[in-house]
Amino acid sequence: MSLKVLPGTPSCFVCGDKKENSRSLELNICWDEDDEHTSISFVPDGSWCGYEGIVHGGILAAILDDAMAWAIKALDDRTYVTAKMNVTFKRPVQLHGHYSASGFLDRKEERRAYTSALIQDEDGNTCVEAKAVFVLTKAI
């Protein structure tokens, strides 16, 4: 497995830099060059929670959104935005647990990119799954 750390976007809530965005989670996005998917490791702290001890679903959706956006970016340098995203929460993601998100570009059709992503715990159980449609922007 050959993992490359992608540069991140300094202003990004997920992959940014606290100097540019004080609320950024500052997660590293890695790219698996052999299997062509992103990989984001994280250990949630108390500031990520909704119910006590359980990570807020919106934060998990943001991580999955980034995992998929960067899977597209690694394979196509143009700018795509999230147009539609479906998230299934299968198991709670716990405060202080060790997790990994993976994002995949499944296929492209015209201006649309179809993606999928998941979050797994350290035993390989799938906690969250997502599917999304990204659209190539005209403007940016």
Ligand SMILES: CCCCC/C=C\C/C=C\C/C=C\C/C=C\CCCC(=O)SCCNC(=O)CCNC(=O)[C@H](O)C(C)(C)COP(=O)(O)OP(=O)(O)OC[C@H]1O[C@@H](n2cnc3c(N)ncnc32)[C@H](O)[C@@H]1OP(=O)(O)O
């Ligand atoms: C956001 C700017 C980012 C700038 C980044 C710059 C550098 C980045 C560097 C690295 C980037 C890597 C990672 C970035 C990090 C995080 C990424 C986070 C991603 C986001 O968080 S991003 C914010 C949330 N996101 C939006 O803010 C989108 C708001 N929205 C729109 O901007 C428009 O709504 C748009 C553009 C979606 C469509 O507008 P439009 O006028 O261009 O589209 P139009 O109607 O012509 O459709 C064209 C084709 O898209 C299909 N299509 C349209 N909508 C669809 C839908 N909902 N479902 C399925 N297909 C759909 C049509 O069916 C047609 O398909 P076809 O061409 O094949 O017929």
